[in-house]
Each structure stands twice: as C-alpha cells, then as structure tokens.
Amino acid sequence: VEPFKVTCVWDTGEVQVKDFEDDIARWKSTNYELLLPLSDYENFRHVSVNDTGTLQWENIPVTFTFDGQTHTEPLDLDPIVLYQTSKP
Numbered sequence: 001v002e003p004f005k006v007t008c009v010w011d012t013g014e015v016q017v018k019d020f021e022d023d024i025a026r027w028k029s030t031n032y033e034l035l036l037p038l039s040d041y042e043n044f045r046h047v048s049v050n051d052t053g054t055l056q057w058e059n060i061p062v063t064f065t066f067d068g069q070t071h072t073e074p075l076d077l078d079p080i081v082l083y084q085t086s087k088p
Helices: 021-029 079-084
Strands: 006-008 016-020 048-049 055-066 069-076
Touching: none
Parallel strands: none
Antiparallel strands: 006 016, 048 055, 055 069
C-alpha cells in the first residue's frame, strides 16, 4: 500500500496496481458520501483483504438493511470493478 495505491495479486496470478486517485477525485466531485472517507489517507491506509478476497476498510463501517434486518460491516469494494480498473 502506498498513498492511494494498492498492489494486488489476483487469483489469476496477475500482479496489478489499483490507483484510487481518479476515483477519489470523482467521489469528491459527486459528493459520494459513502466513499469519501477513503480520500483521507489516515483512513485509506487501513485497507485489508476480507474473507471473500476483496479490499475492505474495517475502520469505515457501513450500515445497511437486508431482508428487514440492519447490518453493519466494513466498507468493501467490488472485486470485479477493482480488477477491471487496475493496471499491470
């Protein structure tokens, strides 16, 4: 992990870098509140990999309702989108 970049080893064996700088600029310009905490490197640097193999931030809780029950889990990102937007 370096400032706003994460190097990932995918289950394909590929090593790619996901640079979040453009994403952060877009989130700021659209005021995407859910992901804005990642624009602060003190939050971003706590990235880890969860049980499903995608990036997560345990320090940024997300609360949602599913099947009538409220859940709170760490913020995570879609691994397919991460793969598609990362570069060798």
